[in-house]
Amino acid sequence: MLTMEDIIRDGHPTLREVAKEVSLPPSNEDIQTLKSMLEYVKNSQDAEIAKKYELRxxxxxxxxxxxxxxxxxxxxxxxxAGTQHSYTLFNPKIVSHSIEQSYLSSGEGCLSVDEAIPGYVPRYARITVKGIALDGTEVKLRLKGLLAIVFQHEIDHLNGIMFYDRIDKNNPLKPIDNAVPIDR
Structure with a gap:
């Protein structure tokens, strides 16, 4: 089981690398790693488990x-709408996106960043993502709203980009022109 100890923090060089493609079909080790990543995220949202194992x-x-x-x-x-979504993907990539943008009105956070960094992070309002599921099948997802934002945040990690890199340094809380605020 992954714990907070397994999550590296801002400043670690791996967070700034462009990640390598996963060889397909994925190895058993890669499949187990991806399963344990999803298990961490699920456990971190369960109040009892999160408290017991000190998960953020x-x-x-x-x-x-x-x-x-x-x-x-x-x-x-x-x-x-309150609908639960769970995804595990190998080699996800954004294959198309809207011109329209959106952002989380509360700003974004990250398990690798311990402090709150205020500011709006511009994201595409709608994206299409392709990737490979745990069973090796190709998946194509059309996403909008919060889901689109979360996917863009995680895919940024694969390219060595942190969410705060996208915040306007001079005016972090300036509303983003022609963008839809998403409340969470």
Missing amino acids: SGIGLAAPQINISKKMIAIHVKDE
Whole structure:
């Protein structure tokens, strides 16, 4: 079981690397790693388990955050309508996106960043992501709202980008022009 001890913190060089593609079909080790990443995210949202194991709550995790520089992400989050979504993907990539942008009105956080960094993070309002599921099948997802934001945050990790890199340094809380605020 992954714990907070397994998550590397801001400043660690792996967080700034471009992760490598996962060889397909994925190895048993890669499959187990991805399963344990999803298990961490799910456990971190369960109040009893999170307290017992001192887990910080998260909705997504990318392999570089556990010091594995491979393109793997796990996401477990409820959308704006309260519907639960769980995804595990190898080699996810954004294949198309809207011109329209969105952002989390509360700002973004990260399991690898201990302090709160205020500011709006511009993201695409709608994206299409392709990747490989745990069973080796290709998946194509059309996402919007919170789900689109979470996927962009995790895919950024695979490219060595941290969420705060996207915040306007001069005016972090300036509303983003023509962007839809997403409440969480």
